[in-house]
Amino acid sequence: MDLLPQLTQYAFSGLSTGAIYALIGLGFAIIYNSTGIINFAQGEFVMLGGVLTHFFLMVLKFPLVVSMAVAILVATAIGVAFERLTIRPLKRPTPLSMVIITIGGSIFIRGVAMLIWGKDTHSLPPFSGNEPLVIAGATVMPQHLWIFGLTLLVIAANKYFFYYTISGKAMRACSYNRTAASLVGIDVRRMVFLSFAISSAMGAMAGIIIAPLTMTAYDVGVMLGLKGFCAAIIGGMSSGFGTVLGGLLLGLLESLGAGLISSGYKDAIAFIILLLILFIRPQGLFSKAQTERV
Amino acid sequence: MKRFVFSCSLFVLILTCSALCGASQPIKIGALFSVTGPPSFLGEPERNAAQMVADSINKSGGIKGRQVQLISYDTGGDATKAVQLANRLIKDDKVVAIIGPSTTGETMAVMPVVEKAGVPLISCAAGRKITEPVNRWVFKTAQNDNLAVAKIYEYLQKKKLNRVALLTVSDGFGSSGREQLKAQAATHGISVLYDETYGPKDTDMTAQLTKIRGTQAQALICWGTNPGPAVVARNAKQLGLKMPLFMSHGVSSKKFIELAGDAAEGVMLPSGKVIVADVLPDSDPQKKWLMAFVKEYQKLHKVEGDHFGGHAWDAMMLLKGALEKGDDLPATIAANLEKSRAFHGIGGSFTYTPVDHAGLAKDAFVLVEVKNRDWVLVK
The missing domain is CATH 3.40.50.2300 (Response regulator)
Known part of the structure; x- marks a missing residue:
């Protein structure tokens, strides 16, 4: 059997999965960059996006676009409430305690979602048809193109926000040095608040756009969250191309590993890469200096 | 305090009553x-x-x-x-x-x-x-499980399809099915050309299916519970896999059809009779129940x-x-x-x-x- 068409298919499959990881990874990076927290509840916002859209679409019978918008709004509200109720009341926030809080929060959100929406897996209709597209002998779904498109859009929006708006610049300042930022009059708490709002909205958006492909249930956030985290680590927690490249690389290696070696090692590959990066290049594959993070 | 003692005694009274009153246990x-x-x-x-x-x-x-x-x-x-x-x-x-x-x-x-x-x-x-x-x-x-496996293999034998690819989920259900699928293959004259697994939470199986597409297998048997098999069915459709797709009885509920959508069309699986109760012949002794x-x-x-x-x-x-x-x-x-x-x-x-x-x-x-x-x- 010809290896070339197989390889192209592996590559396309890997890149499209990788784009999903990248989109989720960006959410991690944004919070990390403005607060220094790894928000392990990020995966739950991905879940909330998908599950809420399904709820509004199928149960309340809203049109698709309205359901998506409302789902993003609700997920953002939950993200903001999460920050208000758990992160902000901390007297002396240390990174460790904040990480533990986000883990606890993620378990809580998952449990509540299970109680409200049950344990069933649901599917969303694809945005534009179910007919696979053939590109260079490999097939992708139209939904994959949506994912690529959204990822690009999010990067562009991020770039603009962090480099050309006052709030974005203020958030970057917080990530470099919180004390200094507050000394020059930046309201650090407001920036933390804002970063949670942005990243939960983005997580929800990712959750919605991948749901037609991967389906959604109360517990999808765990694995997707971890993979997104891997992507962000490979990319050195940058909120731009680094994380995206990290995600694509991860997806590609997983797919090639599953295709050429054995599918049993698929998840192992992701986590071995994660460990190697953490041991050898904790600043990420693509960043040069420790300080340049945004 | 008085009220508390009263309610306590009332409670005890009710308990003894309920224990004694039942004529037969x-x-x-x-x-x-x-x-x-x-x-x-x-x-x-x-x-x-x-x-x-x-x-x-x-x-x-x-x-x-x-x-x-x-x-x-x-x-x-x-x-x-x-x-x-x-x-x-x-x-x-x-x-x-x-x-x-x-x-x-x-x-x-x-x-x-x-x-x-x-x-x-x-x-x-x-x-x-x-x-x-x-x-x-x-x-x-x-x-x-072995009864379900036998049902699929008998059908394959009847259709003279004797090369299969297996794709099973890496949990208890999948590994038990995989064991049976491999153990019974020889007795039914079937050779297993490809034997791979996927994780219960995996969201994309195109890599495994691409590999299967490249083998000489005539049928694909996937063993798992929702949602994995629905993803497999969708990915198989995406890749244009031509061979018939068999699932296990683990997905024999309407949920699978709902999740896989159009990709479920033509999928075959062994199932208990309950999902097809209304189309069973009246002579079936189970139909009434x-x-x-x-x-x-x-x-x-x-x-x-x-x-x-x-x-x-x-x-x-x-x-x-x-x-x-x-x-x-x-x-x-x-x-x-x-x-x-x-x-x-x-x-x-x-x-x-x-x-x-x-x-x-x-x-x-x-x-x-x-x-x-x-x-x-x-x-």
Whole structure:
């Protein structure tokens, strides 16, 4: 059997999965960059996006676009409430305690979602048809193109926000040095608040756009969250191309590993890469200096 | 203070009254299901169905004039908890028999407990290890995997397709299916060309399927529970895989068709008869009960009764049959369960004997195909 068409298919499959990881990874990076927290509840916002859209679409019978918008709004509200109720009341926030809080929060959100929406897996209709597209002998779904498109859009929006708006610049300042930022009059708490709002909205958006492909249930956030985290680590927690490249690389290696070696090692590959990066290049594959993070 | 003493004495009065007033004691039956936790898709319908049978027995006058009391606990899918709860059912609640647990792992953990106490257990799990070798106290109602595998292989043999690819989920259900698929291949003249797995939470199987597309396999058999097989069906459609796709009985519910959408069309799988109850020929001995079960369950719980509920339904009905044959001593119940003959239940026609505590034959399964978003029987 010809290896070339197989390889192209592996590559396309890997890149499209990788784009999903990248989109989720960006959410991690944004919070990390403005607060220094790894928000392990990020995966739950991905879940909330998908599950809420399904709820509004199928149960309340809203049109698709309205359901998506409302789902993003609700997920953002939950993200903001999460920050208000758990992160902000901390007297002396240390990174460790904040990480533990986000883990606890993620378990809580998952449990509540299970109680409200049950344990069933649901599917969303694809945005534009179910007919696979053939590109260079490999097939992708139209939904994959949506994912690529959204990822690009999010990067562009991020770039603009962090480099050309006052709030974005203020958030970057917080990530470099919180004390200094507050000394020059930046309201650090407001920036933390804002970063949670942005990243939960983005997580929800990712959750919605991948749901037609991967389906959604109360517990999808765990694995997707971890993979997104891997992507962000490979990319050195940058909120731009680094994380995206990290995600694509991860997806590609997983797919090639599953295709050429054995599918049993698929998840192992992701986590071995994660460990190697953490041991050898904790600043990420693509960043040069420790300080340049945004 | 006065009021407190008053309410206390009232409470004690009610307790003594309720203990003394019952003319005949109810028959206590224990139930262990994982209503929560990962196997909740099994435990929830099982508990509902068991309660449904208990209620309907009580409504029609009980067993030999005695009411049935179902004491059901949630194991959360945890074997340690299942053992604790089994002890509680036996020592504190003094049940005469136990139905459940929902999974093979929990059942294996509970077996030594019931054996020591001498209380019959009718498990709703599918693993073959539960009844092979036969344990005097342990029965089961879920169909063995090997029967489902045999059903697929027989069809393949008939169609002269003898090269298959396997794609199984890497959990207990998948590995047990994989073992059976590999073990029975030779006897059916089938060669396994490709044998890969996927993770229970995987969202993309195109890599494995691309590899399968490149082999000479004539059929693909995927063994898993939702949502994995739905992803496999969708990815197979995306890749334009031409070979027929077989699934396991693990996805024989409408949920699979809903999740896989158009990609489910043409997928074939061995299944218990409950999902095709309405299209079964009237001559089928199970049809009457199947229709009654599906309708009654739907009336109470708004969804159609499925196999999993059926396992608990069968367990309760078999127990009822055994209780009608004799007294309610655990040993008598176990002995009378072994005398169950051709009970046409939901999972199949049960005949327990001292050497067979699974009780089902190959006719428990039918091969079904998805057509126009519904199940049809494959002749």
